[in-house]
Amino acid sequence: MYKFESIKLDKNHPQHLYVQLYKMIKELILLGHLKEADRLPPVRAMSKMLEINNVTVVKAYEILEKEGLVYKKIGSGTYISKQLINQLNEVDQESKQQTNIRSQLMEQGHIKVEKNMINFASATPSADLFPVEDFKQVLNEVLDRDKGYAFDYQEGQGYYQLRKILKDYIFHYGIKSEVENIQIISGAQQGIDIISKALVNYGDYVLIESPSYTGAMAAFNSRGAKMIDIPLQKDGLDLDILEKKIKTHKPRFIYVMPNFQNPTGISYSPGKKKELLKICKNYNMYIVEDDYLSDLNFYSEDNTTLKKLDEDELVIYIKSFSKIFMPGLRLGFLVIPSKLHENLLMAKHTTDISTSGLLQRAFELYLDKGIWQQHLKYMEDKYKERFVVMKESIKEYFPEYISYSLPLGGVNFWFKLPKGFSSKELYERSVVKNIIFAPGNLFFMNNNDEGYFRLSIAAVNPSEIKYGIKILSIVIREYIDKRRDQRNDSLIKPIL
Amino acid sequence: MYKFESIKLDKNHPQHLYVQLYKMIKELILLGHLKEADRLPPVRAMSKMLEINNVTVVKAYEILEKEGLVYKKIGSGTYISKQLINQLNEVDQESKQQTNIRSQLMEQGHIKVEKNMINFASATPSADLFPVEDFKQVLNEVLDRDKGYAFDYQEGQGYYQLRKILKDYIFHYGIKSEVENIQIISGAQQGIDIISKALVNYGDYVLIESPSYTGAMAAFNSRGAKMIDIPLQKDGLDLDILEKKIKTHKPRFIYVMPNFQNPTGISYSPGKKKELLKICKNYNMYIVEDDYLSDLNFYSEDNTTLKKLDEDELVIYIKSFSKIFMPGLRLGFLVIPSKLHENLLMAKHTTDISTSGLLQRAFELYLDKGIWQQHLKYMEDKYKERFVVMKESIKEYFPEYISYSLPLGGVNFWFKLPKGFSSKELYERSVVKNIIFAPGNLFFMNNNDEGYFRLSIAAVNPSEIKYGIKILSIVIREYIDKRRDQRNDSLIKPIL
Numbered sequence: 001m002y003k004f005e006s007i008k009l010d011k012n013h014p015q016h017l018y019v020q021l022y023k024m025i026k027e028l029i030l031l032g033h034l035k036e037a038d039r040l041p042p043v044r045a046m047s048k049m050l051e052i053n054n055v056t057v058v059k060a061y062e063i064l065e066k067e068g069l070v071y072k073k074i075g076s077g078t079y080i081s082k083q084l085i086n087q088l089n090e091v092d093q094e095s096k097q098q099t100n101i102r103s104q105l106m107e108q109g110h111i112k113v114e115k116n117m118i119n120f121a122s123a124t125p126s127a128d129l130f131p132v133e134d135f136k137q138v139l140n141e142v143l144d145r146d147k148g149y150a151f152d153y154q155e156g157q158g159y160y161q162l163r164k165i166l167k168d169y170i171f172h173y174g175i176k177s178e179v180e181n182i183q184i185i186s187g188a189q190q191g192i193d194i195i196s197k198a199l200v201n202y203g204d205y206v207l208i209e210s211p212s213y214t215g216a217m218a219a220f221n222s223r224g225a226k227m228i229d230i231p232l233q234k235d236g237l238d239l240d241i242l243e244k245k246i247k248t249h250k251p252r253f254i255y256v257m258p259n260f261q262n263p264t265g266i267s268y269s270p271g272k273k274k275e276l277l278k279i280c281k282n283y284n285m286y287i288v289e290d291d292y293l294s295d296l297n298f299y300s301e302d303n304t305t306l307k308k309l310d311e312d313e314l315v316i317y318i319k320s321f322s323k324i325f326m327p328g329l330r331l332g333f334l335v336i337p338s339k340l341h342e343n344l345l346m347a348k349h350t351t352d353i354s355t356s357g358l359l360q361r362a363f364e365l366y367l368d369k370g371i372w373q374q375h376l377k378y379m380e381d382k383y384k385e386r387f388v389v390m391k392e393s394i395k396e397y398f399p400e401y402i403s404y405s406l407p408l409g410g411v412n413f414w415f416k417l418p419k420g421f422s423s424k425e426l427y428e429r430s431v432v433k434n435i436i437f438a439p440g441n442l443f444f445m446n447n448n449d450e451g452y453f454r455l456s457i458a459a460v461n462p463s464e465i466k467y468g469i470k471i472l473s474i475v476i477r478e479y480i481d482k483r484r485d486q487r488n489d490s491l492i493k494p495i496l
Numbered sequence: 497m498y499k500f501e502s503i504k505l506d507k508n509h510p511q512h513l514y515v516q517l518y519k520m521i522k523e524l525i526l527l528g529h530l531k532e533a534d535r536l537p538p539v540r541a542m543s544k545m546l547e548i549n550n551v552t553v554v555k556a557y558e559i560l561e562k563e564g565l566v567y568k569k570i571g572s573g574t575y576i577s578k579q580l581i582n583q584l585n586e587v588d589q590e591s592k593q594q595t596n597i598r599s600q601l602m603e604q605g606h607i608k609v610e611k612n613m614i615n616f617a618s619a620t621p622s623a624d625l626f627p628v629e630d631f632k633q634v635l636n637e638v639l640d641r642d643k644g645y646a647f648d649y650q651e652g653q654g655y656y657q658l659r660k661i662l663k664d665y666i667f668h669y670g671i672k673s674e675v676e677n678i679q680i681i682s683g684a685q686q687g688i689d690i691i692s693k694a695l696v697n698y699g700d701y702v703l704i705e706s707p708s709y710t711g712a713m714a715a716f717n718s719r720g721a722k723m724i725d726i727p728l729q730k731d732g733l734d735l736d737i738l739e740k741k742i743k744t745h746k747p748r749f750i751y752v753m754p755n756f757q758n759p760t761g762i763s764y765s766p767g768k769k770k771e772l773l774k775i776c777k778n779y780n781m782y783i784v785e786d787d788y789l790s791d792l793n794f795y796s797e798d799n800t801t802l803k804k805l806d807e808d809e810l811v812i813y814i815k816s817f818s819k820i821f822m823p824g825l826r827l828g829f830l831v832i833p834s835k836l837h838e839n840l841l842m843a844k845h846t847t848d849i850s851t852s853g854l855l856q857r858a859f860e861l862y863l864d865k866g867i868w869q870q871h872l873k874y875m876e877d878k879y880k881e882r883f884v885v886m887k888e889s890i891k892e893y894f895p896e897y898i899s900y901s902l903p904l905g906g907v908n909f910w911f912k913l914p915k916g917f918s919s920k921e922l923y924e925r926s927v928v929k930n931i932i933f934a935p936g937n938l939f940f941m942n943n944n945d946e947g948y949f950r951l952s953i954a955a956v957n958p959s960e961i962k963y964g965i966k967i968l969s970i971v972i973r974e975y976i977d978k979r980r981d982q983r984n985d986s987l988i989k990p991i992l
Contacts, residue, residue: 124649132647139635143628147628148625148628151623152626193847218845219846328648328853347718350714354824356825356855
């Protein structure tokens with residue numbers, strides 16, 4: 001039983017106990033602590049040890065068996081299967097239907113995740129981190145309080161009380177705003193979409209960082225915008241190139257993520273933030289700041305937003321709660337310059353009239369009760385733990401020829417393969433080992449594969465990170481070392 | 497007390513008892529059963545009569561007082577105020593902020609509704625009709641069942657189980673579809689938006705009915721489409737003009753509402769439905785069918801959808817649940833031709849990635865438990881009652897020079913003032929009497945005011961309908977008869 005002593009179940013955790021148990025045993029298998037033909041403890045012994053119901057253990061074992069991770073011998077017990085990784089890539093009914101569009105989704109930066117994959121591709125948190133019980137409570141309170149009104153159309157600009165409390169919320173981050181400058185949106189992607197509708201006409205120029213967020217590029221592209229990408233340096237945008245492009249193309253705005261940028265993890269230096277604002281003021285150009293993660297600051301001394309520094313109402317600020325809250329809620333907000341208020345409201349109306357009133361009301365109560373602050377702290381701790389394990393695993397396992405610079409916060413790590421190697425090919429080799437990540441070409445306007453790739457730690461727990469980086473390192477070595485050997489062979493051996 | 501005998505409270509109703517009581521007393525005032533200086537029963541007498549708590553009565557009286565409908569005399573009692581209508585147009589804090597954009601919203605077909613207005617402008621149901629308790633129950637069940645997964649990103653195409661049950665649902669309406677041809681959307685407006693993104697490029701032609709739904713025109717316009725409007729006749733589109741326009745402009749699609757059209761209430765004849773499909777097949781052109789209300793059929797012998805008749809995968813079918821369910825949920829679906837599946841999914845992704853998973857899961861359970869069918873029946877009864885009261889009130893009160901043809905179902909009634917009179921001016925005169933409706937110019941591409949106006953019965957209860965039509969008739973007579981008198985005066989009197 002000693003191998004199973006590390007299993008600890010949390011009865012207060014939102015996840016069912018049998019799911020917790022299933023996941024922990026699976027981890028033991030993935031990490032190699034349980035090997036082929038090892039026997040799982042009998043149901044009764046396991047349930048006694050963990051002080052849980054027999055049925056809970058049976059259910060956990062059943063899922064493991066269904067996934068082919070274990071098999072039963074009648075009258076003898078439950079054993080670990082062999083050929084683990086190959087058996088893991090079973091797809092569910094839904095994804096079977098959709099495999100034909102996987103490649104196209106990839107082009108838009110959307111990767112089909114199948115069951116049992118270690119998912120370094122997703123930059124949104126795993127379901128087990130969601131504050132389900134708390135949110136259930138506020139939902140019920142709202143329904144009891146507001147009855148049918150909770151289901152009515154909400155003001156296009158958003159539920160007034162929510163905008164009011166958000167005003168106070170951002171004030172803590174140094175952003176001063178009036179209630180009427182806040183526009184509720186159904187997630188950050190919608191924010192980008194309605195900003196495009198309000199500001200971009202067919203053929204207008206828009207500036208982006210290079211590399212940038214795929215979803216934003218798709219939205220600008222869909223509006224018929226002409227995009228110009230400005231290279232990122234270690235401390236932010238290349239401002240010389242920026243200024244040249246502004247002069248020649250008179251773009252409508254620049255779209256940036258100045259803290260823990262996606263995908264690179266780069267943070268702008270305080271100097272570059274100020275300089276960027278100054279340049280945009282000189283040329284009277286708007287800045288769209290996508291603040292998707294500035295809260296998750298671990299080591300940076302400066303995670304100031306541009307909006308905080310914005311004295312001239314140049315910044316359109318997008319804030320999503322997806323990364324640290326619940327992506328499925330589809331909730332976020334904009335802080336907008338007064339001038340643009342009406343245009344953006346019109347664009348919102350054309351897009352979906354209004355965001356779900358029920359969810360807005362529930363989220364308002366969630367903020368009002370201070371549960372948000374607790375959850376934020378909890379998520380910071382969780383992410384920090386993952387961040388540290390990630391750093392250590394990279395150091396321990398990754399070959400030295402993989403180049404990267406560590407971010408100071410956020411969830412994204414950005415790497416580069418040696419020259420001449422393809423991150424798409426690495427992806428194809430990893431996916432069959434059930435490890436997925438985001439190939440770098442997705443984040444470049446020209447879609448070029450220059451060997452970059454992004455690993456996110458949002459949807460993977462610490463042991464998955466460790467195991468995943470270990471396996472990925474093997475895949476990298478198999479891909480690169482062998483190829484190099486062959487090249488060396490071809491150089492050296494002909495004369496033999 | 498005899499005047500108050502009609503008050504009946506429903507303890508099982510989702511609305512709070514004090515709100516019910518407040519509304520009923522207000523109705524008595526609006527209908528003229530309670531007049532200036534009439535005294536309300538003392539709190540104890542009222543609570544005893546209705547078998548409710550004193551506090552409930554106090555709360556109801558407080559709201560009435562706050563709204564200026566009644567006033568208190570210390571030591572004497574609570575009395576009905578005078579100058580009712582003028583005192584009713586107090587605006588709340590939120591709308592004060594937004595008055596400056598009212599005119600612009602009007603241009604987009606969005607009318608600012610203030611408290612205490614009789615709202616013939618809204619085509620969505622009032623909050624008290626929402627099945628709050630039932631929905632609360634399924635929400636809780638989903639949260640207990642799915643935990644954090646309920647808050648995760650959903651498949652862009654929509655929650656699989658929901659799409660599956662919707663497939664069966666539309667089968668009852670004669671529409672055959674595969675699960676993969678169903679795309680979940682955050683309401684019908686988003687459906688129109690993503691169809692535009694998938695199919696319309698800058699400068700493309702799109703056909704619409706004349707008049708048509710304002711939100712659709714705004715979405716097409718936002719895409720840079722060139723719209724051509726095809727006149728509606730009593731039995732549907734003018735097909736001769738349609739065919740000519742198809743030949744000359746090769747449009748991307750035509751956007752239609754063949755049953756109880758918005759705003760006119762017109763239903764296409766079975767012959768015209770078939771003919772429309774035939775023409776579109778000949779020219780290989782898509783039809784976007786916005787089925788916003790075909791369920792609410794009261795007197796029509798044919799509410800067949802075009803999608804049901806569609807044998808060639810030409811129809812993109814939009815179905816919203818807003819009109820008969822809960823607008824605040826922001827939920828609907830598309831049934832799409834297989835060819836367009838991937839394009840639409842990409843457009844959905846660019847727009848908001850996915851629709852709230854929590855709401856999708858809850859709605860799936862709601863359908864699965866059969867509560868939907870009960871609610872649909874309930875709403876049909878409610879709307880039919882309103883429909884009948886509307887018909888009768890129009891006959892009783894409207895001057896004979898207002899022309900209209902009655903719809904056979906749905907919630908919209910379409911009228912025309914005599915030649916030379918303006919529906920915008922009628923609107924300005926009505927709004928000060930706290931009656932609002934949708935002026936007809938909103939529904940025409942050229943925004944011309946030719947005296948049309950739309951009254952919807954979705955957000956008004958039977959006594960509001962009766963009272964509202966009565967007052968509106970007075971406003972109409974004041975506007976038109978006086979003007980006519982003046983004209984007659986100017987013709988007749990000079991010789992005196």
